[in-house]
Amino acid sequence: MDLSIKDLVHIFFPERCVICDKQLLKDEKIICVVCRHELPLTGFTHEPDNEMERSFTGRSKIQSATALLYFYKKGSVQKLIHELKYRGHQEIGAFLGKWLGEEIKSSKRFEIPDMIVPVPLHQKKLKKRTYNQVSEFGKSISEILNIPFVEGVLKRNIYTETQTYKHRTDRFQNTRNIFEVNNLGAYHGKHILLIDDVLTTGATLEACCNELQKITEIKISIATMAYTP
Numbered sequence: 208m209d210l211s212i213k214d215l216v217h218i219f220f221p222e223r224c225v226i227c228d229k230q231l232l233k234d235e236k237i238i239c240v241v242c243r244h245e246l247p248l249t250g251f252t253h254e255p256d257n258e259m260e261r262s263f264t265g266r267s268k269i270q271s272a273t274a275l276l277y278f279y280k281k282g283s284v285q286k287l288i289h290e291l292k293y294r295g296h297q298e299i300g301a302f303l304g305k306w307l308g309e310e311i312k313s314s315k316r317f318e319i320p321d322m323i324v325p326v327p328l329h330q331k332k333l334k335k336r337t338y339n340q341v342s343e344f345g346k347s348i349s350e351i352l353n354i355p356f357v358e359g360v361l362k363r364n365i366y367t368e369t370q371t372y373k374h375r376t377d378r379f380q381n382t383r384n385i386f387e388v389n390n391l392g393a394y395h396g397k398h399i400l401l402i403d404d405v406l407t408t409g410a411t412l413e414a415c416c417n418e419l420q421k422i423t424e425i426k427i428s429i430a431t432m433a434y435t436p
């Protein structure tokens with residue numbers, strides 16, 4: 208029997224599926240095949256005028272929007288995002304980014320943007336968590352689409368949880384001035400792909416869009432890991 212180092216590592220330190228905790232087979236990564244097949248894909252990338260795009264009507268002017276997965280409370284996607292956000296499993300972001308990047312690349316209707324911009328974390332939160340959970344997601348999409356991933360376009364001024372505000376009017380009041388574009392002149396005429404982890408109320412993305420709209424002739428598309436129906 209000819210065992211490689213990789214085989215030995217697998218025998219002594221088997222990895223576990225982040226969703227069901229079963230031991231992964233040698234060729235499985237992060238998620239087992241069974242859980243992967245059960246992931247609730249939205250198909251939004253290939254669907255014009257999808258539910259997510261319609262949710263921005265009357266709020267922000269966008270080109271296209273997509274999310275890879277549906278987010279349900281206590282579901283497998285919530286588990287995935289939790290592991291990514293709070294347990295240091297940044298490889299989950301890379302895995303989802305690669306998947307969504309391939310979808311966008313093969314889509315006949317989703318125009319390839321010029322650059323990818325993440326929703327920023329407040330400096331205080333970044334320090335606490337040590338990483339922005341959408342960075343690896345953005346980098347993977349950027350590699351597949353061959354466009355730059357640019358952090359620092361948007362700056363977060365206020366330390367707050369926007370998604371806890373229930374009413375549209377409250378949300379508008381409370382999300383005003385949370386974000387700021389660092390150098391308005393630098394992105395004239397660009398098509399920006401704004402990325403985030405989960406779209407719940409859309410308040411955070413709406414606030415970012417409204418700030419980005421201050422750039423002349425800007426076009427904005429949106430991509431998230433998951434979407435809450």
Ligand SMILES: [Zn+2]
Binds near residue numbers: 226229238240
């Ligand atoms: Zn599994």
